[in-house]
Every structure is written in structure tokens, then in C-alpha cells.
Amino acid sequence: MNLTIHQTFLPVDDPDKSLAFYRDALGFEVRNDVGYEGMRWITVGPVDQPQTSIVLEPPAADPGLTDDERRTIAELMAKGSYASIVLGTSDLTGTFERVQASGADVVQEPTDQPFGLRDCAFRDPAGNLVRINQLP
Numbered sequence: 802m803n804l805t806i807h808q809t810f811l812p813v814d815d816p817d818k819s820l821a822f823y824r825d826a827l828g829f830e831v832r833n834d835v836g837y838e839g840m841r842w843i844t845v846g847p848v849d850q851p852q853t854s855i856v857l858e859p860p861a862a863d864p865g866l867t868d869d870e871r872r873t874i875a876e877l878m879a880k881g882s883y884a885s886i887v888l889g890t891s892d893l894t895g896t897f898e899r900v901q902a903s904g905a906d907v908v909q910e911p912t913d914q915p916f917g918l919r920d921c922a923f924r925d926p927a928g929n930l931v932r933i934n935q936l937p
Contacts, residue, residue, distance in 0.1 A: 825903060827888070830848050883929070889934045890933055905925070
């Protein structure tokens with residue numbers, strides 16, 4: 802069996818700010834930008850990995866959600882505890898400096914973890930945790 806990660810979804814409450822973070826700070830290309838009924842889905846991904854994408858989606862677009870569920874999602878996003886993603890780079894220091902220079906919310910500067918990994922972390926404009934690992 803040959804599986805790849807094709808898409809993952811991250812909730813965003815301000816598509817323009819999130820687009821600036823993923824496109825400008827992280828350097829992802831925009832692959833799709835679709836609006837529907839006042840909502841917006843933006844697909845981004847690494848330039849050299851056309852098969853892998855992140856879809857920035859409205860957090861409460863699912864019509865099956867109740868108002869209570871929508872409020873819970875909004876509360877968790879405001880706390881920065883709703884969603885996360887882990888990215889990898891061959892240049893952690895350079896990537897950290899670029900993202901930090903964009904004004905992103907730094908959660909953790911590059912650190913050698915006790916379990917053998919070097920990484921850093923940011924919050925995107927929606928509060929999602931974005932960890933970046935140093936690749937070998």
C-alpha cells in the first residue's frame with residue numbers, strides 16, 4: 802500500500818491574516834482560494850510538494866454543528882488549543898528567523914528536546930499551534 806498525506810485542514814477565523822502567515826511567513830504557495838456563502842477556503846502548500854496541501858477553512862462551516870459546538874470551537878481557538886500542525890525544515894534557525902521577523906507569535910524558540918529532536922513553535926493568526934522540526 803502506498804499512501805501519502807494529501808490534505809489536512811486547519812480552522813481559521815481571519816482568512817486574510819492566515820493567508821499572509823502561511824504564504825508570506827512560511828513561503829507556501831496558494832493553490833486554491835474559494836468563497837462560498839460568505840465563507841472562504843484557501844489551499845496552500847510547499848512549492849516543491851504539490852501533492853501535499855493545507856486547507857485553511859472556516860472553523861464552523863459544517864452545517865451539522867450546533868450553536869453550542871460552534872461556541873466551543875471559537876473558545877478553544879481563542880485559547881490556542883483547538884488545532885495544530887507539525888512541519889519540518891532542513892534549516893530550523895533560518896526558518897525560525899523568517900517566521901519571527903513576520904511578527905508571528907513565538908511559542909518556543911529553537912530548542913534541543915530531551916527526546917532527540919530540535920524544534921520551535923509559533924501560533925498562527927487563528928491560534929493554531931505550528932511546530933517546526935529540524936530535519937536530518
